[in-house]
Amino acid sequence: MSAAVVTPALFPLFLDLHGRRVLVVGGGEVAARKVLALLDSGAAVAVVAPALAPALAALAKANRLAHIAAAFAPEQLDGSWLAIAATNDNAVNRAVAAAAHARRMFINVVDDAELASAQLPARVQRGPLQVAISSGGASPMLARHLREQLENRLDEALGQLAGLLGELRGRIRMQLADLGQRRAFFERVLAGPAQSLLRRGDAVAARRAVEAELGSRPTPAAGRVALVGAGPGDPGLLTLRALRLLNEADLILHDRLVSAEVLALARRDAQRIDVGKRVGGDHDATQQHIHALLIEHARAGRRVVRLKGGDPFVFGRGGEELEALREAGIDFEVVPGITAATACAAYAGIPLTHRAHAQSLHLLTAQARDGDADHDWRALAKPQQTLVFYMGVQGLARLRDNLLTHGRAASTPVALVENGSRPQQRVVAGTLAQLPELAAAHAVRAPALLVVGEVAALATRLHWFGAAPLGGERQRCPPDALARAA
Incomplete structure (x- = not known):
């Protein structure tokens, strides 16, 4: 099996090539497309090729580029800022x-990302x-596809508005020295009639x-807090409202378990403070600090966003x-x-309330304010119900023993x-009997969610995301279970 090709992370950069020499080696149609884009940016283009395609020949005849009618030689690069x-x-x-x-x-x-040190984006x-789109050379066709989608979505009036704001840039910076004032000004402009007026000409x-x-001198806005659920980690599970607030926030106070991918969707200049609680720390003191x-x-x-993993009101102290x-x-x-219960179960292929296996669903925490949670274990030990334990990695042996002692089947x-x-x-x-040993054998670490109940067996049959489940003894799942529920 061949090794996977790792595409390096690229640093996006817009170059000012106006009046600067760029050497293009090649005289065909592909080179012509690159040359036209370079000329649009004001570059001084030199093309090295024994012969030129008609489009390039016309540009050379019009003195819009310099033609070096020869084979490539390294010294032709001298004095250039960029080469293609x-x-x-x-x-x-x-x-x-x-x-x-x-x-x-x-x-x-062109078409060889491994040799290149620069990529030309769509x-x-x-x-x-x-708007520049790059796949790092991994899939130029995907970048072109996204460009076509954006071409249809971005209003032509945006370019005119950008030009107008560029003309007023000096006045804007002089009159609104504070970054927060400038941000508020731009938000008012974008929400106002200017773009519509430009669209009408x-x-x-x-x-x-x-x-x-x-x-104008708007009244300073009062501060406010948005308590936002970040979901279990997949940024695609954020709500549209959550995404909008992340892009408006001046400050984000986030939990330790909020994924880096979710945080990456926030406004870049927003201040971020990690207020996550650590194992062994004084959680009450940390909460008071928050x-x-x-x-x-x-x-x-x-504008403060308090960003919490999962849902803020499900074991989140919201x-x-x-x-x-x-x-x-x-x-x-x-x-x-x-919340983690529904998301993690769904991504594991576990229908929490499959009607052939569960008549009730219990969301529980394995950790109470003063230590291990004290539940009604006799009630929880009854069959045909699903138990979902948050924060349960540390107390699995005690949890298993409580359920077995009160009658839940091993x-x-x-x-x-x-x-x-x-x-x-x-x-x-x-199985429940194996629980602590399974967790230890596979070195399960937080964040981890525990599902107990007949529906958990379906993870081995209905998994769809990531690798198939690991484990010991195969769980018993009646083959006709799905048919009986239909």
Whole structure:
């Protein structure tokens, strides 16, 4: 089996090539497309090729490019800021790349990402506004597909608005020295009539609308807090409202278990503070510190997002935080998230309330405020019900023993879902009797969710995300279970 090709992370950069020499090696149609884009950016283009395609020949005749009618030689790169190898001869392309690398010059090699040190992205352009899309050379066709989608979605008036704001940039920076003031100004402009006026062709009225916003003195907005559920980790499970608030936030207080992929969707200049609780720490003191931070920053006029894994109201202490905000007179809102029980079970192929196996569903925590939770184990030990335990990795032996002591069958299926919905998700399946030994054997670590009940057996048959479940003894799942439920 061949090793997977690892595409390096690329740093996106827009280059000012106006008046700067760019060498293009190749005289065919592919080279012509690159040359036209370079000329649009104002580059001084030189093309190395024994002969030119008609489009390039016409440009050379019009003195829009310099034609070097020769085979490639390394010294032709001297004085260039960028090089592009666009021939159909791999040996020539490799020679151009080697010479460029030796000169520490960025080189784009068409259709050969491994030789290139620069990639030319698919672009969507609206006046001075450009959106560049790159797959790092892994899939140019995917980048082109996304470009086509954006071409249909981005209004032409955006380019005109970008040009207008560019003209007023000096005044905007002078009159609105504070970054927060400038951000609020741009939000008012984007929500105002300027773009619609430009779409109708009334540039004069659009300019007046923007200048009116620039001259206004809006009342400073009061700070507020949004308690937002981040879900279990997959950023695709965020609600649209959560995504909007992440893009508006001045400050994000996030839990330890909020995934990096979710945080990456937030506004880049938003301040991020990790307030996650650590094992062995003083959780009550940490919680009081969170309350103090929420109140402090909201009173300073900031838009604060309290980002919590899963749903804030399902074992998330969200209620305590709202009580503190209400007592302090801070305005707030709540955006629910997909709780770990439903998300992790779904990604593990476990229907929590499959009607052939479960008549009830219990969401439980293995950790109470003062230690292990004390549940009604006799009631929980009854068959035909699904138990989902949050924060259960540390107390599995005690949990197993309590259920067995009160009558739950040792053969009851269980499933531990570690990092549910994330790329590194693992599912460990077995029986209640095996539970602590299974977790130890597979080194299960938080975040992990435990599902106990007949439905857990379906993980071995209905898994669809990631690898198949790990585990010991195969769980008993009646083959006609699904048919009986139909």
